[in-house]
Amino acid sequence: MKLVDKFTLWFLGITMIIIPINSVITYYSIKREIDRSAVERLKHVNVRVAEQIGKGQPPGEYTAGCRVLFAKTDTAFAADHYVITERDVTQDPLLNDNDRKIIVTSYHNIHDQYYRITSGDYVSRSEQILAGLRISIMWKLIILIALVVLTARVASRVVLTPFYGTIKKLQHFNLKAKKRLVLPETRTKEFKDLNLFVKKMTDKAVDDYSSLKEFSENASHELQTPLAIIRSKLELLSESDIQGDQAILIADMNNAVEKLTRINRSLILLSRLENNEYEATEEVPFDQYTKDALAAFCELIALKELTVKSNIEEPVCLRLHASLADILLNNLLSNAIRHNMPGGTIEVILNREFLMVKNTGKAPDGPIDDMFQRFKKGSQCNNSIGIGLSIVKQICDMNSFEIQYHYTSGLHILIVNFPPETDSSKLLQNDERYLHERIQL
């Protein structure tokens, strides 16, 4: 539910509660006011009647439009004593109307004689007031709801603009771009706080990320020279007069240095991929690359007694950096060879939609989702460093390819789906528009 809908409902709910209460209050206050003014007027009439009597002129039955009765009385009351009675006169045959009558009786001392003066008047009945109120409340409600519903969206769009601006910026925020977030200015306190917080958080993330990256890049590069020293010294050592068991030690060291070198190079490659150093500038003939890669591996394939079936459609051109095309194919094929069994098969299918590499092999023993993570590898293979697939994944991610893996009936199946023929930049644009629509109201 949208914020604006919540606010609207909340507001309408409050209105629903307030309007009955308010109308009760209005009803009673109007009624009281009417009664009060009627009583006030009648009191005035009584005083005037009393004055007339005092002057010796007997008042008529009607004074100032009110019916007045007066009689002598023995009862002594204070001069300002009034008795107010009200009654409904529905049953009054003369009036035959739903009116209410207010009667004010007062006592006056005129020439030492007490008089009781009674006057009465008709006022509007409460039901009539209520009926009037009901119509006005109805209209009030209708106008209120209509205006709230109609204007809430517009108002919220105006008021929440900075908020949506921040959200949009956040959605486009990419840590890897290492660009600090620039948020729209706002004068609303809450949004100011939000922007301040978001900015602080993302700036910190950007700083941490770039220092971490810098560290790992520097570490990888700094390792290269010591590795070169170790390797060269080992090579010189193996030229000298070496006994059998010393040779084994050197060979083991050579292996370890080799592995270290390879891990280091792969990590550097990964970080360079993340730095977008390999931007695709032109289309490469991927079918040719696939054939070349298969040819390069043919000796190894023969050695492992594997059968290769390939179905390569021509031409398949992809927007991909040439080095990455090589690395991608090398890693996929060498994986298919390594995780195979003697006498097994490899099937390579390439067309404009996808590249599929199928190979026989033992079922994976870890969870499939971990396969593309660095240094996660099946236990059956000790001589790999477990970074090949993560490089493949990274290459796919950088070029908006989609990679899938499954294992069915003894076959490892890796599929790289290429983006459809449409221009990739166009695709991005669509994506942006979609995003834009979604964050609009």
Place this chain on the structure above:
Amino acid sequence: MKVLLIEDNEELASSISEFLGREGYICEVSYNITDAQDKLISFQYDCVLLDIMLPDGNGLQILSFLRTERIQSSVLILSAKNSLDDKIVGLEEGADDYLTKPFHLPELHARLRAIYRRKKLNGSNIIAFNEISLNIDTLEATVNGQLLDMTRKEFDLLLYFVVNKNRVLSRQSIAAHLWGDYTDNFANFDFVYQHVKNIRKKISAANGTDYIGTVYGLGYKFNTSKQ
């Protein structure tokens, strides 16, 4: 062949100059750009081995220095930073080849020899040792004048052996030479063994001497003293 090594790391520099010395190169070492520039003006070198990151600047400066001073030495860049840009810039600025640290010394030697061949021995594209003769243009190998039926990889490997005569070549170094840097496949060196076996078989079939021998635990060696 006279080589100037510009490398700030003394241990690595000593390894390289020792190795190249054994191969009969005259190898002089500079640890910084200023010293290197002095040496380059005073003496003549066939090849410059150039590290990119040096204490007093970027090694690429040497390339422009060579151009302005009209020095005809070949340049092989040795860099720890195997970024694509450096490589492209280096080659565009006139370097002849680019090798990423950590490299194998026999690989360095093979690259140096290749540069030397390209620059100095204009036209001569035959590398010969006794009865073995390798044509690096046509990628044809002959033994006693008899053409061997070899794959590209086998030819490369034989060339690597002939260039690095009497050197122990580790399986790792051979694998890196044949398959490059980014192959995660070859901790299993069966295929190196297979290739070496094939070469030896083919040379023997052509009545050539089986120069290639196994060095226990370490790898292989092209042994010229074998008869």
